[in-house]
Amino acid sequence: MKRYKKFAILLAAFFLMLLAAEEILLLAQGIRNQRARMDVRGTSRRTARRVNRRHDYWNGSRGTYGGYYAAPVAAAAVVGATAAAVYSLPSGCTDYNGYYNCGGTYYQPQMQGNEVVYIQVEIDD
């Protein structure tokens, strides 16, 4: 009888831990999201992934890009990731094996949502 009790306690503790873990994750995301640009949502549904808390727009969002990858995955994976991203290149850039050389600064074009953005990359000489 005593053993069953012990088992039940362990089981209850396990579920409580799961709940706590999820709340901590959400809290972390809340803190992170405050740093990010926030968009209105275009869908009432949530994505399949439980931790997805914000969504970028199909149409992207010009001008408010903070160089911050506010991707919804696990908080730890994205916090602190910053990059220079621009929506158009200055004139006089040259094509460099799929990258652009703009006066020694290199950019890689990427599709963000349905918008082309240029991400600054390091090139080792």
Place this chain on the structure above:
Amino acid sequence: MLSVSYGKTETLNLFSAKIQTPKIDKQADKILKQMSDHLTAMQQFSYKSQGSYEVVDKDKKKEQLTYSSEVFVKRPNKLRVNAKNNNRDAAVYYDGKQFTVLGKNANMYAVAEAPPTLDAALDSARDRFQMDPPGADLIYSNPYKGLMEEATQGQLVGEEVINGKASNHLAFKSKEVDWDIWIQKGSSPVPLRYKIISKNIPARPEFIVNFTDWKQGTGPDFADQQFVFSPPANSKKIPFMRLGDAPTASNTKKK
């Protein structure tokens, strides 16, 4: 011992809170279901949408942006979208195998393998490429299911005229968003307007879209080939920006 039993009760309370029955007005539910069944039955169709949405910057200032798009759906696994924004012009293709986005001004495109159904492809686009096509709720094979997933309250507000058409205005609430939908009255219950308020975000930004030109899809516009992307002349293939991408060692290029 006491604390443990408290813990157990708490767990039970949390569970019971989750299974509370949502308060959905029967008529609202019925009208939404009719729209959903109608869209499911259409199988192939096109419509136009004009939307506006607000983005909130970190100073909580709202900026309103608009877009217009033309959407072609062919169930179960084809989609084509032309979307325009002030200075952007993009096309999206999904042919059941691949998912492609073309930036027409830059003449660049990104391609990815896609799941075999439109439902799964839409989910995948959200998860992998941060794409949340506005109003996408309505092109899933069973819109009702997705819309009601999170709904906690729903009611029929009344009759309203949208772009000259009589419609039923329904209002729903869920944990993160409040949304309204206007559904055309009569034998063709298509959505005419859809509004979403992201209520947990400061400044409560709003998304609103008007739908027009609902058409049953026929003819050459719906031939399978129309949903297959073929790269325009001199276009350039680029990668999708993936979740968590950042200029790290992985996209550092060596000479």
